[in-house]
Amino acid sequence: xxxxxxxxxxxxxxxxxxxxxxxxxxxxxxxxxxxxxxxxxxxxxxxxxxxxxxxxxxxxxxxxxxxxxxxxxxxxxxxxxxxxxxxxxxxxxxxxxxxxxxxxxxxxxxxxxxxxxxxxxxxxxxxxxxxxxxxxxxxxxxxxxxxxxxxxxxxxxxxxxxxxxxxxxxxxxxxxxxxxxxxxxxxxxxxxxxxxxxxxxxxxxxxxxxxxxxxxxxxxxxxxxxxxxxxxxxxxxxxxxxxxxxxxxxxxxxxxxxxxxxxxxxxxxxxxxxxxxxxxxxxxxxxxxxxxxxxxxxxxxxxxxxxxxxxxxxxxxxxxxxxxxxxxxxxxxxxxxxxxxxxxxxxxxxxxxxxxxxxxxxxxxxxxxxxxxxx
Amino acid sequence: xxxxxxxxxxxxxxxxxxxxxxxxxxxxxxxxxxxxxxxxxxxxxxxxxxxxxxxxxxxxxxxxxxxxxxxxxxxxxxxxxxxxxxxxxxxxxxxxxxxxxxxxxxxxxxxxxxxxxxxxxxxxxxxxxxxxxxxxxxxxxxxxxxxxxxxxxxxxxxxxxxxxxxxxxxxxxxxxxxxxxxxxxxxxxxxxxxxxxxxxxxxxxxxxxxxxxxxxxxxxxxxxxxxxxxxxxxxxxxxxxxxxxxxxxxxxxxxxxxxxxxxxxxxxxxxxxxxxxxxxxxxxxxxxxxxxxxxxxxxxx
Numbered sequence: 001x002x003x004x005x006x007x008x009x010x011x012x013x014x015x016x017x018x019x020x021x022x023x024x025x026x027x028x029x030x031x032x033x034x035x036x037x038x039x040x041x042x043x044x045x046x047x048x049x050x051x052x053x054x055x056x057x058x059x060x061x062x063x064x065x066x067x068x069x070x071x072x073x074x075x076x077x078x079x080x081x082x083x084x085x086x087x088x089x090x091x092x093x094x095x096x097x098x099x100x101x102x103x104x105x106x107x108x109x110x111x112x113x114x115x116x117x118x119x120x121x122x123x124x125x126x127x128x129x130x131x132x133x134x135x136x137x138x139x140x141x142x143x144x145x146x147x148x149x150x151x152x153x154x155x156x157x158x159x160x161x162x163x164x165x166x167x168x169x170x171x172x173x174x175x176x177x178x179x180x181x182x183x184x185x186x187x188x189x190x191x192x193x194x195x196x197x198x199x200x201x202x203x204x205x206x207x208x209x210x211x212x213x214x215x216x217x218x219x220x221x222x223x224x225x226x227x228x229x230x231x232x233x234x235x236x237x238x239x240x241x242x243x244x245x246x247x248x249x250x251x252x253x254x255x256x257x258x259x260x261x262x263x264x265x266x267x268x269x270x271x272x273x274x275x276x277x278x279x280x281x282x283x284x285x286x287x288x289x290x291x292x293x294x295x296x297x298x299x300x301x302x303x304x305x306x307x308x309x310x311x312x313x314x315x316x317x318x319x320x321x322x323x324x325x326x327x328x329x330x331x332x333x334x335x336x337x338x339x340x341x342x343x344x345x346x347x348x349x350x351x352x353x354x355x356x357x358x359x360x361x362x363x364x365x366x367x368x369x370x371x372x373x374x375x
Numbered sequence: 376x377x378x379x380x381x382x383x384x385x386x387x388x389x390x391x392x393x394x395x396x397x398x399x400x401x402x403x404x405x406x407x408x409x410x411x412x413x414x415x416x417x418x419x420x421x422x423x424x425x426x427x428x429x430x431x432x433x434x435x436x437x438x439x440x441x442x443x444x445x446x447x448x449x450x451x452x453x454x455x456x457x458x459x460x461x462x463x464x465x466x467x468x469x470x471x472x473x474x475x476x477x478x479x480x481x482x483x484x485x486x487x488x489x490x491x492x493x494x495x496x497x498x499x500x501x502x503x504x505x506x507x508x509x510x511x512x513x514x515x516x517x518x519x520x521x522x523x524x525x526x527x528x529x530x531x532x533x534x535x536x537x538x539x540x541x542x543x544x545x546x547x548x549x550x551x552x553x554x555x556x557x558x559x560x561x562x563x564x565x566x567x568x569x570x571x572x573x574x575x576x577x578x579x580x581x582x583x584x585x586x587x588x589x590x591x592x593x594x595x596x597x598x599x600x601x602x603x604x605x606x607x608x609x610x611x612x613x614x615x616x617x618x619x620x621x622x623x624x625x626x627x628x629x630x631x632x633x634x635x636x637x638x639x640x641x642x643x644x645x646x647x648x649x650x651x652x653x654x655x656x657x658x659x660x661x662x663x664x665x666x667x668x669x670x671x672x673x674x675x676x
Contacts, residue, residue: 032493034597040494070493164646191645195603197593200387201635202645208380221495221595228594232511233383233518252497253595 026082028093033070045299075099097121132345142175163218224254259358392631398608401581407618417605423583453579487598616669
C-alpha cells in the first residue's frame with residue numbers, strides 16, 4: 001500500500017511539472033468512419049482558432065487530437081485516454097450527440113470541463129456540471145424547423161423520418177413533432193437506422209399519405225440516399241433536415257435530388273452579425289481558400305470559449321475552468337452572442353435556415369428563426 | 376392500402392431482393408465447393424466498387440470498361456487473398472479458415488479506410504449523364520427503376536454462366552470433385568490449389584459484379600458498405616440452402632420482399648427491419664438447417 005501511495009505521489013508530481021509548461025486541451029472528434037466529414041470540418045475551425053490565439057495566461061496552448069472513429073465505444077475510450085494518459089485540463093468534443101453521451105460522463109466523473117461544439121441533444125449536458133456546449137439544443141432546432149415548415153413553407157402534413165440509432169435524431173424528431181402538432185399540423189412518423197441504404201418501404205408508406213414535406217433528422221449519408229429514393233418514387237414536396245445534413249457529401253451522393261432541401265443550422269456567413277464572425281470569416285477564407293462551414297464556426301467558438309474561461313478563471317485548473325465556462329455571459333463568438341445557462345450549460349441563440357443549392361453545390365442562406373419565436 | 380401501394384412494394388422488394396440474390400450467389404458458390412463461408416465476400420464487393428470508381432475517375436473512361444476492369448481486378452484480388460491467406464491453411468481445421476476469412480474482412484475494411492479514405496464517395500458521379508439505367512418508369516402510379524430489370528437480367532445470366540462452368544467444363548468437373556473429396560481429387564492428377572484459387576477468383580468477380588449493381592442503386596461508396604449487404608446475403612444463402620445456387624436466388628428474393636412487406640403492412644415493425652433478417656436466420660437454423668432448397672448433408676464416416 002505504501003508503495004502504491006509513493007508511486008501515486010510521484011505521478012502527481014511528474015504531472016504537475018509537466019502541466020506548468022503548457023496548457024493541454026484534448027480534442028475528441030470523428031476523424032474517420034461514417035461522419036468523418038464532420039470531424040474534419042470541426043477540426044479546421046479549432047485549429048484555425050488555435051493558430052490565431054495560441055497562448056493564454058502567457059502559456060502555450062497545446063491541442064491533442066483524438067479520433068473516435070465515429071463509434072460510440074471509441075467515443076468513451078478517447079475521452080478516457082485524453083484524461084488518463086495526456087492529462088488534459090479541458091476537452092473540446094464531441095460532434096455526434098451519441099458520442100458526447102458516451103464520452104461526457106467520463107469527463108464529468110474526472111471533473112474535467114468538456115465543451116461540445118455540435119452535440120445538440122439536451123441529454124448531453126443534463127445533470128452535469130462539467131459538460132457544456134456552444135451550439136443550440138434540439139428543442140430549439142426541432143421547434144425552429146416546425147415553425148419554418150408551418151409558417152414559411154405552409155406545410156400541413158409532414159412525414160418525419162427518425163434514425164433510431166442516433167440520440168440526436170430521436171430528440172430532434174420529438175421536438176419537431178411536439179411543436180408542429182401544437183401549431184396545428186399533421187405528422188406521419190417513420191423510422192430507419194444508421195447505415196441503411198434502402199428506404200423504399202418507409203417512403204412508400206409516407207407517400208401514400210400525401211405529405212407536403214419530408215423531414216429527415218439523421219445525418220447526410222442517409223439523408224442523401226433517402227432524398228434520391230423519395231424523388232425516384234415521385235415525391236414533389238419540400239425536403240427538410242437538421243444540421244446533420246450540412247456536408248459537401250450531401251450534394252455528391254444526393255445529386256439533383258437534394259436541390260432545394262431546407263436545413264436548420266448554426267451559422268451562415270450571410271446571417272452572422274458579430275465582429276468576431278467577420279474576423280473568423282476573413283481568416284478562414286485566407287487559410288483554407290473556401291467558405292467556412294457551420295461546424296468550423298462552432299469548433300472555433302468552442303476553443304474561444306475555453307480560452308476565455310481560462311482567462312477569466314486566471315488559472316488552468318480544471319475546476320476553475322469548468323466554473324468559468326458556466327459563468328460565460330454575452331460572449332461575442334462567431335455563431336452569435338453566447339450566454340451559457342448556468343444550470344444546463346446550454347447557450348441561447350437564434351437558428352439559421354439554409355437552402356441546398358445542388359447546381360453550385362453550396363448552402364444558400366434562407367431565413368432566421370429567432371430564439372423569441374421558440375419559447 | 377390500394378393496388379398501387381401493393382405493386383410499388385412488390386417492385387421495391389424485387390429490387391432489394393434481386394441485389395441480395397446477386398451477392399448471395401457468389402457466397403453460396405464458394406461455400407458449395409470449398410465448404411468455407413467466405414466472410415470477406417462483402418468486402419471484396421466493396422473493393423470492386425472502389426476499383427470501378429477510381430478507374431473511371433482517373434482514366435475518365437467509359438463506365439462499361441470501368442466495370443469490366445473492376446470485375447477482373449476483384450478476380451485478381453480473390454486469387455491473391457486465397458494464395459496469401461487461405462492456401463497455408465488448406466490442411467488446417469475448417470474453423471481456422473473461417474477465422475482467417477473474418478481477419479481478411481477486417482483487413483480489407485481497414486485497408487480501404489487508409490487508402491481510399493473514410494469519407495463516402497458518390498458512385499453516380501462516374502456516369503457522364505443520366506443514362507437509361509437511372510431512369511424510373513411510371514406504371515399506373517407505381518415507380519419502377521429500370522435498374523430493377525437489369526439486376527434480374529444479370530442474376531439470370533450469372534446463373535446460366537455458373538451452371539455452364541460448373542457442369543460443362545473441365546475445371547467445373549474438378550470443382551465438383553473437390554467439393555466431394557480433396558485428397559482423392561488430388562490423386563487423380565488435378566491441380567487442387569489452382570482449382571481452389573480459380574473458385575475464389577470467380578466468387579470475387581461475382582462479388583464485384585453484384586457490388587456494382589448495388590452501388591448503382593445506393594450510390595454511397597464507403598469502406599464498410601459491404602458489411603451489411605454481405606451479412607444479409609449470407610442470411611439469404613442460408614435461407615435458400617447454402618451451397619445451392621437456385622436456393623441463393625430464392626432466398627435473396629424472399630428476404631428482400633420480407634424486408635419491404637413486413638414494415639409496409641405492419642408499421643410498428645419498422646424499427647426492427649434489420650432484425651427481421653436475423654430472426655429468419657435463427658428460425659431457419661432451428662426448423663430447417665439445410666435451408667429451403669438445400670440438400671440434407673450426409674456425414675461420411
